[in-house]
Amino acid sequence: MNKMPVFIKISEYKQIVEVMDIIKAKIIKAKNLIDNVNELKRKEDSLVDKWRQDLVEVEQRIEEIDRAMFEPETE
Amino acid sequence: MQDKELFYVGIESPIDFRRNILESSKKILTTLQLYEEIKKLRVEKYSNVVQIKKIVDELRILMDNLNKSFPQTVIRPSKKAPRLVQVPKTEEQKPKAQQISEPKKIIKAGPIRDTDELKKLEDDLKEIETKLSTFKI
Numbered sequence: 165m166n167k168m169p170v171f172i173k174i175s176e177y178k179q180i181v182e183v184m185d186i187i188k189a190k191i192i193k194a195k196n197l198i199d200n201v202n203e204l205k206r207k208e209d210s211l212v213d214k215w216r217q218d219l220v221e222v223e224q225r226i227e228e229i230d231r232a233m234f235e236p237e238t239e
Numbered sequence: 240m241q242d243k244e245l246f247y248v249g250i251e252s253p254i255d256f257r258r259n260i261l262e263s264s265k266k267i268l269t270t271l272q273l274y275e276e277i278k279k280l281r282v283e284k285y286s287n288v289v290q291i292k293k294i295v296d297e298l299r300i301l302m303d304n305l306n307k308s309f310p311q312t313v314i315r316p317s318k319k320a321p322r323l324v325q326v327p328k329t330e331e332q333k334p335k336a337q338q339i340s341e342p343k344k345i346i347k348a349g350p351i352r353d354t355d356e357l358k359k360l361e362d363d364l365k366e367i368e369t370k371l372s373t374f375k376i
Binding site: 184186190191193197198200201204207208211212214215218219225226228229232235 | 256267
């Protein structure tokens with residue numbers, strides 16, 4: 165019964181078709197923006213990873229400096 | 240008065256030592272540059288999110304207008320055989336046979352409370368879910 169088609173009389177058919185086109189265009193635009201946001205998030209995550217790696221490298225160098233400072237030659 | 244004892248610390252590899260200090264300083268500076276890049280990305284991301292929000296708000300208004308353009312009745316599939324009605328030809332419409340189901344119930348929208356944005360969205364959602372639940376599957 166639910167599969168029977170229902171036809172509705174529409175008096176402002178043309179206007180509704182225009183509104184539907186606008187809605188579809190806006191949905192496409194929103195989807196593109198969301199894709200852009202995802203790409204920016206990916207770049208941001210990549211930069212934050214690099215941030216972390218850089219800090220680990222600095223930590224290692226500081227440890228070397230620390231070792232050099234506290235394992236001196238004695239005279 | 241006791242003289243202060245002076246200690247001298249020997250650095251085994253002074254060149255490496257100096258290089259480590261300079262490389263660390265350089266790395267710190269590049270880290271700060273990275274921060275600026277991340278900040279720029281976040282500004283761009285936020286700008287995109289604001290645009291998306293604006294579009295979704297516009298979509299909401301458009302959908303409301305679209306909803307109002309259609310008859311505000313609940314159409315239920317009838318158990319009887321459908322009545323066929325010939326629609327007269329117009330310039331915009333092609334002639335089609337229409338099946339009309341008798342509307343049995345008109346759902347009146349409940350009062351929407353004046354609350355903050357999130358609460359208002361929840362109320363609108365509940366209203367739409369109520370309308371949807373009237374369709375028998």
